[in-house]
Amino acid sequence: VQPNIMVVLAESTFDPGAAFRLQGEWNDALFRAGERTAAVGPLRVNAKGGGTWITEFETIVGLDSRLFGYSGMYTHASLSPFVDRSIAFYLRGHGYRTAAFFPHGGDFYNARNAYANYGFETILDSKDLGRGPWMKTDREVAESVRAALGPAPSAPFFSYVLFIENHSPHECALADVGRFTVRFAGTQEFIPSCALHEYLRRLDSTTAAVQSLQDYLADLEARTGRPFVLLVFGDHQPHTFSSTGGFQYDYSRFRRIADTRTTFF
DSSP: OOOEEEEEEETTOOOHHHHBOEESOOOOGGGSOOTTOSOOOEEEOSOOBSOHHHHHHHHHHOOOGGGGGGGGGSHHHHTGGGOOOOHHHHHHTTTOEEEEEOSBOTTGGGHHHHHHHHTOSEEEOTTTTTSTTBOOOHHHHHHHHHHHHOSSOOSSEEEEEEEOTTOSOOOOOOOOGGGOSSEETTOOOHHHHHHHHHHHHHHHHHHHHHHHHHHHHHHHHHHHOOOEEEEEEESOOBHHHHTOTTOOSOOGGGBSOOOTTEEEO
């Protein structure tokens, strides 16, 4: 039986405990194996601090964006018109219905046109999903995807879902250093721990959203007998922590690993 397949790209999501020396406890369930997990671990990506479209292109088309020089920096606009093979085209050829879900408008970085070029039949942006110009939380995205696919979707399906909640910057409203339950090891400074606090707050939403989609797929399996594959991965580390565009603090002294291109899958 062909499984339903869902890919979730989690914007700016990485395992902070693997990248940094931290003190305290936080919800790291997204980075640990669960009952249904087939594989989990670090993932090295070509995007750093931003450039989500690079990771989108590479995971859908299967080519290294760096092969194309400067054109590889803006894949949705410069490369998508020339795509005639991708995982979406391949699965369509094997009886799959293909759909992409955006938490933003389809005109953002030429996303709607690009995904049509990548082979997706159905493309639903935030407005199509009834959420306005921008979805603030990953929970909203998960709810919208579940509603759009419905209780009895045409199967098998291949869905590519974008989360965006942990996009930089990570400014938090707390003023009391003592309220941080997790902090960078070896410092009492406010700025780094405040940014970390905000990152972990949003990570809770991402984790809940992933669980919601897994529950949806598991329910379909229980009712129809069709198994599923759920792949979740981070597109890049956020510029907040990777010393790129507009950063205001150097986190390098807290790092366990020097590589700022490592996320997770």
